[in-house]
Amino acid sequence: MTFHTRSRSMSDEVVANTTPPYTLIVEGGSSVVQDDGRIDVDLDSPAARTALRFIPPVSEDDFISPPPTYSSSGQCDINLNIVIHVVGSRGDVQPFIALGNELQKHGHQVRLATHDVFNSFVEKSGLEFYPIGGDPAELMAFMVKNPGLLPTMTSLKAGEITRKRQMVREILEGCWRSCIENDPSTGAPFVADAIIANPPSFAHVHCAQVLGVPLHLMFTMPWSSTSEYPHPLANLKYSGTAASFANAVSYGVVDWITWQGLGDVINDWRETIGLERVSLTEGPSLLQTLKVPFTYCWSPALVPKPKDWPSYIDVCGFFFREPPVYTPSSELNEFLRNGPPPVYIGFGSIVIDDPPRLTSILEEAVRAVGVRAIISQGWSKVCSSSSKDILYIGDCPHEWLFQHVSAVVHHGGAGTTACGLRFGKPTAIIPFFGDQPFWGKMVATSGAGAQPIPQRFLTAENLAEAIRYCLTPQAMNAAEDIAIKMLSESGVKSAVESFHRNLPLDRMRCEVLPDQPASWVYKKSAKPIYLSKLATQILLDHSRIDSKNLQPTTSATISYGADMLRFTSDMFVNPYRELKGRDRSLATSSATEDTADSPERVDSQAPNASGESKMDWDKAGAAIGAGAVGFGKFMKHVYKGIIVDIPFATTEGLRAVPRLYGEKVEDYAVRDWKSGAIAGRKNFSQGMREGLTDIFTQTHKGAKEDGAIGLAKGFLKGTLSIGTKVPSAALGLVAYPAQGISKSLHTVIKSKTRNQIVKARLQEGQYLARKVTKPETDYALVMQTFDILKHPDTR
Structure with missing residues (x-):
């Protein structure tokens, strides 16, 4: 891949409704990393087709396979220590404060682990705070300059990418410490029993793995593959590819590119906490492989849950905290009283390179429309002298302020978007990066706001046009309709129910x-x-x-074990379904057709010399074919999950399969290196012998006992033995001694973590x-x- 830059005219931008910026050109095609953080990839290019080989294919099983057996009530009677990992701005942290307060009502102890700058913000809410490091202001500034997943050449020369990688490493280490270290303020001990996190915290799945505790991800933008719309950070180009496939594969593209940039940092850190390195091919898809539960905190009134998301992925509604007690300053109070409701303009935690230029644009647009405005200074200190029609303010709770304005103009953060719609305010979004273009598009599609204006192309003229639209009856009515629907939602309570429902309570x-x-x-x-x-x-x-x-x-990955059991059972359930289905089909045809008129059909079932019918053999063949499909899925999942479940667990799982059809399986007690070596040798000799001969012995035994059907059953058992006992024998030759050695000796790192x-x-x-x-x-x-x-x- 080679990097180039290109530009596009503003008219092109309007036509394409995309944001042009700097470009990643792929040989034989193109992939554009746009200045709003989205990735433009041409799926028709040879390079893209090659890259897709490294991205796990989207299969039916990824969408519809059932989750493990969880609590069905959404209630939890176990009091847990829950750590919440959040990386991002104040707008990212605030929804999790609301979540933490709701979890406390259920008896849980909640620790919110995030950047140091939010210490007082978290503690004032009554939650325990743990600092994970990282500077969100520096992170926001970097994202504004480098909103895509690939940095600009200027940032590379300035060493910013090195600092960002160092910051990620600091955050990973901070997240791990937040799981096991005492409260920094009180010294009270804390060890996490469960982890909730937003995806950009990155440490979540790895901390959960080493601790053996449940993980639940929550986020404000789609992060789970769906065929209904693409990843918010991806803008895929294609011609011969179905839109549903392009949408679904876009999530793998984003994960893969992210892992390319940070995989080595994550793997280096994994080794410090006693975990093995994860390969480039498996690292990006860990969350999908493990079927980690997700809860999305946006209103289904704005973005409904995709039909192809499984039951362990929920859309619960926006997270709102309890409205803070707030007394406005005399200046703000007087401004609100002395005229019609103003328009709110603010960009929150966004760090802007040229605040004076932005200030000039905002003032010119407000005067062109002829409205009053409240402009929030934000982290960029957008500021000038207040006047009769424009008031500059510092920090002010949106929950209070948005009840007193006519419309809102902002960067499109999920929290700010939610708050504006909650109070029925039409919204104009000026996206900078990340999920902000996604929310701008969703609001515009609903009719509750103007088309988003990428910050790179913001002018006084197009901002004035957006504000004018927001003040139309059409926009006001659409915003009000969404607000009415949101009244029936309780995002935080629903999210807690989702978290509880996805806990394996019986195992905890x-x-x-x-x-x-x-x-x-x-x-x-x-x-x-x-x-x-x-x-x-x-x-x-x-x-x-x-x-x-x-x-x-x-705990091994719960959903991986569930899939193993499901695919294993398919090898037996599907053949029997096939047999029963053909029996039903035969019965139906017998009831509707005159046998005298169907001599060929009668002959096909005529008894042969052994008293069996040809139909029996057809049924047996179909059953064997159905079992082979289940076997294929079983073996595929073995190799898909092997990087996260140690060979010992795989060996034991394969060896235990015959229990499903009533055979006795010997248990091996592995206590040390000696017993591990004995178990390995014994399992190898027995597994290889039975695995290679069962196809004959089981088939003969089944045919002798139950004719053609018994032969089919025996053949399935024998085929299964080849795929389970033989791999178990080979793996066990290494896995059992390794398990024994690991019980006798631990490496320094693993001993330290343990x-x-x-x-x-x-x-x-x-x-x-x-x-x-x-x-x-x-x-x-x-x-x-x-x-x-x-x-x-x-x-």
Whole structure:
């Protein structure tokens, strides 16, 4: 790929309704990274077709495969430590403050981890704050200069891209510490039981993996592949490709380019917390592979949920915090009283290169329309002398101010857009980068605002035109209609229900104190016992357990396991469906056709010398074919998920498949390197022998016991053995000894990370035990319950 620059006339911009800027030219085609942050890729170019080989294909399974079994009620009776990772501006942080406050109402302890500058903003809301580093003002300034995913040559020369990568590394490390370190203000211990994050925080899935806790992503712009519209950061060109395919693949393009720029930074950091590196081909699609639950915080009245999003992706409505108590200054109060409602103009956290030029444009447009205006200074300090018709103000809550204006003009941040529509205010958006063009387009499509004006092309004339449209009855009515629909929504409450509904509560619950999350596994018992930090400390204090018999809870990817089970069952369910379907078809045709008139059909079912019918063999062949489809999906998913589930888990999963059809499978106890080596050798010899012979033995056995149908079943079992027992044998030769070695020895890095988690959880358990004010009888109940779980036969 080579980089070039090009320009386009303003008239071209109006016709194409896109923003022209600097361009990424791909040999044989073109890919434009526009100045609003969108990527223009020609899917018809040879280079694009080559690049698509590195992007996981969009398949039906990615859209419709069911999530794991979660809580169906949307209620959660476990009190969790929840850390929320947010990277971005104040407008990005504010919705999560509303979310955190709602989570607190359900008994959860909530820590909001974001940039240091938002410390007081978060703590004043009653949430625990943890600083992750990174300067949002510097980040906003960089994004204005480099709104695409690729930096300008000027930024490269100035070293800005190096500083941005250093900032990302700082944020990754800060997010990890926020999961396990004490409260910086009070010193109270905290270890995350669940993580909520916005996608740009990047650390989320990796922190969840090392801790073994659930992850839930929430965002203000589409980040999940859909065929209904493209990724907001992608503008794809195509001719012979269906629009639905182009839309769906655009999400992979954005993920792939993002990983190209930051994958090495993320992988270097992963190694410091004891995780393996993720490949270029798998890194961009981790969230899709793991089917991480998403909640989108925008109003379905503005953008409905796409039909091809599965049930673990929700659109819940905008997140609004409780309106703050605000008393306006005498100057602001007097301005609002002394004339008709003004137009609000503000660009929030956007850092602009030339504030005086922007100020001049704003004032000229306001005077051309003949309206009054309130102009917010924002982070760029857009300011001049106030006059009778124009008032410059500092920070003022939008929730209060927007109730007193006639229309709003802003950069198109999701929070500001939501607040304007909440109060039925027509909206003109001047997008700078990111999702801002997306929201500008959505508002314009609804009729509640003018067409967005990219900041690069903002003039007094086109801004005046946009303001005039916002003051028309058409725009006012459209904005009012959206506001009425939004009244019935409760975005924050719905998001909390979505979060609860997607928690694997049965896997998270302490077996001794059911309202507490499990953090430890006690394995010196008839079966593993899952214990909370508090229950564990009580048992330690009373010498009921030894800490050396405790292991931190970890969970493999839940949805990956669910898919493995689903695809495995397809190898058996689909053949039987095929058999039953043909039986129903035969019964129907028998009821509607005269057999005397269909001699060929009768002959096809005539018994042969062995007493079996030809139709039986047709059914058997169809069943085998249906099983092969399920087998193909099974094997595809094995290799798709192998980078996130260790070979040991894959080996065990493959080896356990025969249990589905009633065969006994021996369990191997791997305790150390010696037992691991023995298990590996034994599994190899047995797996290779049975895997290569089952296709004959099972087929013969099935045919002998149940004729043609039994033969089909036996053939399926034998085929399955080749695909499960043989790979399990080969993998196990390495996986079992490796598992044993890992239990005997840990690398310095992994030991350090594990020790961090162990120390943090024990410390929090001690802290909780000191805080407990319950009577001693509760302690007795804890120990009694534990004893019953440890020795169930004594009940």
